[in-house]
Amino acid sequence: MELYELTAHELMDKLNSGEITSEEITKSYFSRIKEKDNQIKAYISLLEEEALDKAKKVDEDRKLGKKVSKYAGIPIGIKDNICISGSKTTCGSKILENFVAPYNATVIENLNNEDMFFLGKTNMDEFAFGSSTENSAFYPTRNPWDLDRVPGGSSGGSAAAVAANMAPWALGSDTGGSIRQPSSLCGVIGFKPTYGLVSRYGLVAYASSLDQIGTITKDVTDSALLLNLIAGHDEKDSTSMNLEKKDYTLSLVNDVKGMKIGIPKEYIGKGINDEVRESVLSVAKKYEELGATIEECSFEVGKYAIGAYYIMATAEASSNLGRFDGIRYGYRTKQFNNLKDIYRNSRSEGFGAEAKRRIMLGTYVLSAGYYDAYYKKAQKVRTVINKAYNELFEKYDLLLTPVSPITAFKVGEKIDNPLEMYLADICTVPINIGGIPGMSIPCGIDSNGLPISFQLLAKPFGEETIIRAAYTYEKNFNFRENYKPTFKNSK
Amino acid sequence: MSLLDYEVIIGLEVHCELSTKTKIYCSCPTTFGAEPNTQCCPICMAMPGTLPVLNEKVVEYAVKAGLATNCKIARNSKSDRKNYFYPDLPKAYQISQFDLPLCYDGFINIETDEGEKTIGITRIHIEEDAGKLNHDEFGRGTFVDLNRAGVPLIEVVSEPDLRSKEEAESYLRKLKSIFEYIGISDCKMQEGSLRADVNVSVRKKGSAKFGTRTEMKNMNSFRSISRAIEYEANRQIEVIENGGIIEQETLRWDDISGKTFSMRDKEEAQDYRYFPEPDLAAIKLSDEYIENIKKSLPELPESRKKRYLLDMNLTEKAAKFVTDSKYFSNLFEEASSICNNPKAVSNWIMSDIARILNEREEEPEDIRFSGKELGELVSLIDKGTISSAIAKKILEEMFENPENPSKIIEKKGWVQISDENAIKEIVNKILEANPQSIIDYKAGKDKALGFLVGQAMKETKGKANPQILNKLFLEGILGDNSVK
Numbered sequence: 001m002e003l004y005e006l007t008a009h010e011l012m013d014k015l016n017s018g019e020i021t022s023e024e025i026t027k028s029y030f031s032r033i034k035e036k037d038n039q040i041k042a043y044i045s046l047l048e049e050e051a052l053d054k055a056k057k058v059d060e061d062r063k064l065g066k067k068v069s070k071y072a073g074i075p076i077g078i079k080d081n082i083c084i085s086g087s088k089t090t091c092g093s094k095i096l097e098n099f100v101a102p103y104n105a106t107v108i109e110n111l112n113n114e115d116m117f118f119l120g121k122t123n124m125d126e127f128a129f130g131s132s133t134e135n136s137a138f139y140p141t142r143n144p145w146d147l148d149r150v151p152g153g154s155s156g157g158s159a160a161a162v163a164a165n166m167a168p169w170a171l172g173s174d175t176g177g178s179i180r181q182p183s184s185l186c187g188v189i190g191f192k193p194t195y196g197l198v199s200r201y202g203l204v205a206y207a208s209s210l211d212q213i214g215t216i217t218k219d220v221t222d223s224a225l226l227l228n229l230i231a232g233h234d235e236k237d238s239t240s241m242n243l244e245k246k247d248y249t250l251s252l253v254n255d256v257k258g259m260k261i262g263i264p265k266e267y268i269g270k271g272i273n274d275e276v277r278e279s280v281l282s283v284a285k286k287y288e289e290l291g292a293t294i295e296e297c298s299f300e301v302g303k304y305a306i307g308a309y310y311i312m313a314t315a316e317a318s319s320n321l322g323r324f325d326g327i328r329y330g331y332r333t334k335q336f337n338n339l340k341d342i343y344r345n346s347r348s349e350g351f352g353a354e355a356k357r358r359i360m361l362g363t364y365v366l367s368a369g370y371y372d373a374y375y376k377k378a379q380k381v382r383t384v385i386n387k388a389y390n391e392l393f394e395k396y397d398l399l400l401t402p403v404s405p406i407t408a409f410k411v412g413e414k415i416d417n418p419l420e421m422y423l424a425d426i427c428t429v430p431i432n433i434g435g436i437p438g439m440s441i442p443c444g445i446d447s448n449g450l451p452i453s454f455q456l457l458a459k460p461f462g463e464e465t466i467i468r469a470a471y472t473y474e475k476n477f478n479f480r481e482n483y484k485p486t487f488k489n490s491k
Numbered sequence: 492m493s494l495l496d497y498e499v500i501i502g503l504e505v506h507c508e509l510s511t512k513t514k515i516y517c518s519c520p521t522t523f524g525a526e527p528n529t530q531c532c533p534i535c536m537a538m539p540g541t542l543p544v545l546n547e548k549v550v551e552y553a554v555k556a557g558l559a560t561n562c563k564i565a566r567n568s569k570s571d572r573k574n575y576f577y578p579d580l581p582k583a584y585q586i587s588q589f590d591l592p593l594c595y596d597g598f599i600n601i602e603t604d605e606g607e608k609t610i611g612i613t614r615i616h617i618e619e620d621a622g623k624l625n626h627d628e629f630g631r632g633t634f635v636d637l638n639r640a641g642v643p644l645i646e647v648v649s650e651p652d653l654r655s656k657e658e659a660e661s662y663l664r665k666l667k668s669i670f671e672y673i674g675i676s677d678c679k680m681q682e683g684s685l686r687a688d689v690n691v692s693v694r695k696k697g698s699a700k701f702g703t704r705t706e707m708k709n710m711n712s713f714r715s716i717s718r719a720i721e722y723e724a725n726r727q728i729e730v731i732e733n734g735g736i737i738e739q740e741t742l743r744w745d746d747i748s749g750k751t752f753s754m755r756d757k758e759e760a761q762d763y764r765y766f767p768e769p770d771l772a773a774i775k776l777s778d779e780y781i782e783n784i785k786k787s788l789p790e791l792p793e794s795r796k797k798r799y800l801l802d803m804n805l806t807e808k809a810a811k812f813v814t815d816s817k818y819f820s821n822l823f824e825e826a827s828s829i830c831n832n833p834k835a836v837s838n839w840i841m842s843d844i845a846r847i848l849n850e851r852e853e854e855p856e857d858i859r860f861s862g863k864e865l866g867e868l869v870s871l872i873d874k875g876t877i878s879s880a881i882a883k884k885i886l887e888e889m890f891e892n893p894e895n896p897s898k899i900i901e902k903k904g905w906v907q908i909s910d911e912n913a914i915k916e917i918v919n920k921i922l923e924a925n926p927q928s929i930i931d932y933k934a935g936k937d938k939a940l941g942f943l944v945g946q947a948m949k950e951t952k953g954k955a956n957p958q959i960l961n962k963l964f965l966e967g968i969l970g971d972n973s974v975k
Contacts (some may be wrong), residue, residue, distance in 0.1 A: 083540045096539065103533045105540060204539040209769035238544050238771050316769055319574050322583025323537045327635065343576055366574070366764035375766060 003028035007218045008074055008168040009225055015073050018062070022055035022073025025168075029075060029119055033166045039487060041141045042151075042161035044080045045088050046120035051075055054117035061115075071229065072115035077167035079158050080121035081128060082213065083202040084108050091204050092124040092136040092154075095324045095331045095350030105202020106237065107171060107213055107230045114229060119167050122157030127321065128178050128206040129354045130154050131424040134415050137352055142411070143186060144485035145450050149408040152182030152424075158216045159186040163485055169217040169226055175206045176309055177403070177428025179214045180440035180455060184403035187442040187451030187483065189470070191215045191223045194460045195435035196241040198227075199234030205320040207313035208239075210432040218480060220471040223439070224248035227463065243461065251467040254475040257291030261469075262396035264299035267427055272405045279444040279452040280402045283473065287400070290472060297396065301381070301388045305430035308381035310422060311365050311374045312433075318362025324350065357418065382433050389434045393459035398469055400454060402427050403440040407450035410490070431457055439466050442479040449486065451479075499724040500692045500701055501653035505666055506644050507676045508620060508684035509552045514641035515619045516543030516586065521643075523682050527625065527636035535641035537581035542770050545570070549643040550593065550774060552675040553617045554784050556645055557594025559673050559791060560612050560666075564781050568593045570617075570768040575761055578635050579622040587646075589765040592616035593774065599669065600793070601661040602811065610662050611650030620644050645675075651690070651701065656720040660713050663687060664815060668792050671817040677856070686711040691723045693731070702727070703737040707744045707751060719744040723751050795820055803833040812841050818855035819844075825862020830869040839869065843883055847890055860893040868896040876900075877907045880953040909956040911963065914947075917955065918963045921946045929968050940964060 003011065003025050014020045030048050037043055058073035078084060081091045083101035085108075090096045104112065111117075125135035133141040133156025141156045143149040144164040151160040155172030159182035162170050172179040174192035183190025192214040203213055215226040228249065233242040263284055268277050284294045326332035326346030333345035351359070365374035392399060405426055414421045431438040437460070440453045458465045514521055517534035534541040557564050571589035597612035622640035626633050647666060653659045667678045667685055678685040692704035705723060710716045722744075727737050742751040792814040799810040813823045819840055827833040844865075848855065868885060871877045877885070877900060884905065885896050892899075900906055908914060921943055922929065931939035944960050 081540075083538075089539065091539070099539070101540070102538060103541075201542050202540045205770075207769075236544060237542050239542075239769075315766060319572055319584050319764070319766070322574060322576065323539065323581060325576060325578075325583060327578050328536065328581060329538075339578065363764065366766055368762045368764075371764075371766070 002032070002165075004032040004165040004168075006168065008222045009219075011074055011168055012070055012225075015062075016070055021059045023052065023059055025073065026051050026055040026075055026119075029166065029168075033119070036144075036164050036166055036487070039142060039147055040144055040160050040164050040166070041139045042122055042157045042164065042166055043077070043120040044090055044092065044123050044136075044138060044157065047084075047087060047118045048120075051117050051119055054115070058115050069114040071111075071225075074116050074168065075119045076111060076116055077119050077122050077158055077161045077170035078108070079155050079170070079172045080124055081173055081204040081206075082107060082171060083204070084118060084121070087118075088121065089204065090121070090138075091128070092126045092138065093351065093355065094137040095346070097137070097331065099330050101202075103202065106199035106234045108202060110229050110232075122155070122161055122167075122170060122172075124157055125154035126352045126355050127204070127317070128154040128173055128175055129317070129358050131177065131181055131421055132409070132411075132414065133157060133182070134411060135352055135354045140411055143408045143450075144487055145187065146408060146448070146490050147487065148490040149410050149450070150185070152185035152404070152408065154178040154182070155190075155216065156182045159183045159188055159190065162186070162188045162216050162218060164487070169215065169222050171213060171226075171230070172216050173203055173206075173211055173213050174428075174432065175210045175212075175313060176432050177425045179216060180403050180428050180438055181424065183216050183440040184442070184453035184455075185408040185451065187445075187453070187479065187485070189215075189217045189220055189223050189442070190440040191217070191227065191466075192431065192438050193227060193231060193463055194437045195432070196239055197437075197461065197463070198230045199232075199237040199240045201234055201236040205316075207316040208320065209316060210309075210313055212432070220441070220467060220474050221249070221252055223470075224252055224467050231463075241461075246464065248463060248467055251464040252471045253468050254472050255291075256287055256469050256472045259287075259292040259398065259465075259469060260396045261287055261292050261294050261398045261400050262297035262392060263294060263400050264302065264392075265296050266299055266302055267401040271423075271426065272402055273407070273446075275446040276402050276405060276407065276452050279446075280400065280454045283443045283454045284400055286473065286477060287469070290476060292469075294400075295396070297392060297399075299388060299392065299399075299430070301384050302430045304381045305385060305433055306422060306426055308378040308385075309425070309429045309433060310361065311378035312382070314358045314362035315366050315375050316362065318359045318366065321351075321355065321359055326350070354418070385430055385433050386435075389436060389459070393462070397458065397462075397465050399457040401457070403453045403455045404428075407446045407448065407452055427455060431455075436460055437463050437466055439470055441470050441473060442483075443473075443477065444479070445483055448490075451483070494725065494728060496696055497693045497724075497728050498696050499654060499720070500651045500694065500704070501656075501659045501720060502651040502690040502704075503647075503649045503653070503659060503662065504688040504690070505647040505649075505663065506686050506688075507556075507647065507670055507678065509549060509643040509645060510674070510676050511546060511548040511552060511643055513546055513548075515546050515549050515617070515643035516641055519641065523679075523684070525638055527634065527638060530638040531640065535581070536637055543586060543768075545771055545774070546643065549617055550776070551784060552643070553593045553615060553645050554776070554781060555673045555675055555788060556647070556670060557597060557615050558781075558785050558788060559669050560594075560597040560599050560615070560647070562594035562597030562612060562615060564594055564776060565591060566776055566778075567591065568774040568776070570771045570774070571765045572768050574764045577621070578633070579624050579640070581622065581637060581640055585619055585621065586768050586771070587618035588616035599662070599665055601658065601665050603658055603661060608652075608658065610652045610658075613648040613650055615645050615647045618644050618646060651692075656717040659689070659720055660717055663713065663716065665792075668815055668817060671856075672791055673788060679854075679856075680711045680713070683711055687716060689716055689719060691720055691727070692737070693724055693727045702731075703739050705737065705740055705742050705751070707742045708754070710744060715744060715746050718746075718749060719751065722749060726751065792817075792820070799823075799833070803827065805833060805837050809834075809837040809841060812845075813837050816855040818858065822855075822858065822862045822865060826866035826869065829863055829866025830873065832869050832873060835869045835873070836865065839865065839886070843886055847887065851890065858890075860889045864889060864893065864895060871896055871900070875907065875909060875956065877905065878953060878955070878957055880948065880957075881905045881907060884953065905954060907956050908951055908954050909959060911959060914955055914959050915963055917947055917950055918960065918967050921950070922964070922967045932968055940968075
């Protein structure tokens with residue numbers, strides 16, 4: 001077995017027992033990346049030199065018997081909208097093609113503190129706008145399960161890298177499903193924690209009230225281990241919650257007896273692909289066999305979520321992207337005679353079509369005379385959705401839904417139909433509006449050999465319940481051992 | 492119709508930079524005058540991914556301002572984004588407050604020719620300052636300096652209660668004085684830490700409806716504000732008198748030509764697309780928090796003035812003059828406690844100190860000597876150690892090299908000559924040289940005595956005790972011939 005095939009916790013065990021070195025791990029990954037990434041295109045930039053230097057240093061420290069973190073020497077892939085000081089952070093956009101971040105995101109600081117390091121920056125839809133990674137200004141990423149298909153998005157690079165064994169694990173960001181949906185389409189574990197659990201400082205903002213950094217891993221144990229590092233209060237982020245630090249690995253317990261799981265009927269009905277529905281229902285059955293109670297419930301207000309999401313998210317995005325104006329950093333047009341030209345031409349030339357679409361949508365819904373009809377109404381939907389979740393989580397420990405109504409679609413299939421693309425988020429978007437945690441866990445493959453995943457949701461800061469249930473499922477149905485990506489083209 | 496048939500309506504939006512040590516959303520220093528872009532960080536430079544964290548001192552200072560201007564303080568307030576593009580605004584939005592300001596519904600009293608008048612304060616909110624654009628004089632372009640970006644501001648919006656440029660000035664002076672007293676701002680207009688947007692409209696006297704207003708932005712001297720109001724009111728009246736209509740617009744006041752100019756195309760009316768700032772939590776204040784700030788407020792000018800009138804027997808004019816500036820008032824209190832002669836101290840402040848400041852083009856806060864030193868100076872006069880002529884010279888010296896007056900006297904050898912014998916010699920010499928003055932005085936021209944004393948002062952470089960001089964001259968003149 002190759003090192004790159006292992007999970008992060010398996011690597012940690014071998015590394016800490018002295019069986020292998022960090023240099024060996026790192027070299028294994030870079031040789032894998034060289035072998036596969038010309039097909040997958042999961043990375044925008046690689047940090048090979050820095051990674052090898054760090055790996056050697058950590059190996060040296062271990063050899064000298066210095067006290068090191070158990071995570072020391074483990075590499076990770078980072079979505080290219082999270083700032084690493086001294087490295088390019090492009091957000092998949094031409095406008096930031098040559099932007100070098102002058103500071104570290106808090107999550108990067110956290111990983112540095114454990115002497116972890118970075119394989120590279122992963123591809124994404126421009127500014128996280130999209131569900132296919134086709135909106136990257138550089139190139140689309142391909143799905144390792146079928147090279148003609150998309151890996152999902154916007155964290156498609158991170159999900160594909162983990163699925164293709166080009167990273168043991170990765171960080172992504174999730175505003176409306178951007179971690180869970182690509183994880184689903186690539187057959188890996190994607191975890192979006194509660195809004196406010198992980199600091200957003202250093203995550204280039206898409207929609208500030210919805211964005212959350214999370215993990216993409218090969219198994220649930222790795223999700224808990226990685227969440228332990230990134231969760232926690234950060235005084236640099238006013239929206240991060242000041243809660244007692246938890247050890248999420250304590251929830252890696254193979255037992256769901258007595259758990260109450262609700263299945264909102266709206267997410268197993270019309271609009272959900274039959275194979276996906278069946279697979280998700282079989283998960284429910286499995287949980288029932290394992291001692292949980294399953295009950296159908298209703299989340300009717302969920303139907304307003306997509307509409308409200310595309311108002312709130314684009315409104316915030318239109319404001320957040322204002323700073324990319326060609327003045328201080330990033331792309332500046334060569335064609336200008338005055339200030340207005342700099343703004344207009346830099347932004348016209350620097351942003352892609354989807355970014356422009358969302359900036360215009362957001363600008364429109366915030367405009368004088370439209371604010372009440374759109375933005376204010378969307379905020380009301382948010383209140384209603386929060387209330388509905390509160391009521392459901394009084395009754396249930398978890399909710400179970402699909403992640404994506406369909407499995408991976410073909411590159412180019414939806415790119416000209418933004419509305420259809422937006423509907424790919426139908427099962428994931430309400431979770432961000434509610435600010436609650438959600439995890440995508442693979443549970444089978446469809447007739448095309450493409451992964452299907454289910455989603456577990458819990459009340460705010462209910463990550464432990466999700467981890468416990470996901471871990472139990474994984475112990476009783478190990479997707480990873482049964483199915484592997486093929487790196488083939490469609491039949 | 493004439494100017495007198497019109498009433499001028501003025502409202503001020505005053506921006507005041509708060510003197511917190513650090514900026515409103517990051518920990519960069521706020522000091523004025525540093526090299527461009529040396530006081531900024533990824534946050535105030537709006538690097539992608541950075542987030543604001545509200546400096547709690549800013550809230551405290553704004554609440555102080557609200558309490559000192561009789562405002563209600565909001566228990567629930569929030570921050571909003573005001574979106575617009577400009578190179579000095581790095582995020583392309585300013586974090587401000589839109590519909591829920593921190594303080595609202597207040598007032599202050601100002602003095603006018605017709606007596607005290609109450610001016611309503613609509614609201615006070617907190618926001619961040621923008622950076623500065625430096626236009627290169629050699630045409631090499633425009634440079635952005637972000638040192639000021641993120642410096643905390645309060646914006647104080649008045650009701651349209653002001654009716655003349657004098658009232659506007661009086662209101663602004665009062666506001667400045669209050670903010671200085673409570674220590675939330677250095678209010679240095681020349682450094683831009685206090686500036687005002689001036690809204691002006693006119694209407695026919697007796698009309699209940701306001702006219703259309705124009706706004707002049709970023710005015711930072713009392714003189715310009717006053718001139719601009721006068722010019723703009725007259726311009727509007729002229730337009731109306733000629734059958735035109737006033738357009739609501741933003742104007743730029745040009746100090747050199749003394750005129751206002753239109754600033755923005757009307758077709759590009761700004762839509763700021765305000766919405767709640769998602770990166771910041773709502774601002775919730777407890778009654779206890781507000782109560783504690785209330786308790787920490789220092790004595791305000793109005794109360795000081797009352798005390799000066801009643802306990803220290805100052806005249807209305809003196810009490811007002813001294814309390815207009817916190818620095819004067821503090822100087823006055825300290826000096827009076829040393830010399831126990833508040834009247835004399837207030838006279839020194841109103842006359843010589845004010846004059847010297849004027850000559851030096853300085854503000855009261857620029858005075859480098861302390862109240863203790865001023866008190867000592869007055870004591871020295873009271874004890875007869877120095878004449879007031881010498882005291883004036885010492886005062887000038889104190890502005891140059893702030894030092895103990897006794898030390899200055901010693902160094903310069905300015906002790907008053909009160910030795911009668913020594914003075915008598917000089918008096919006799921001058922009487923001998925000026926026989927005509929003796930005749931004049933005897934003929935009833937009292938001025939002649941003043942002339943003689945003046946000569947003696949000149950001779951002694953002001954050091955002779957004037958009372959003794961007077962006495963000896965009179966004795967000399969009358970002794971010469973006892974029958975007048």
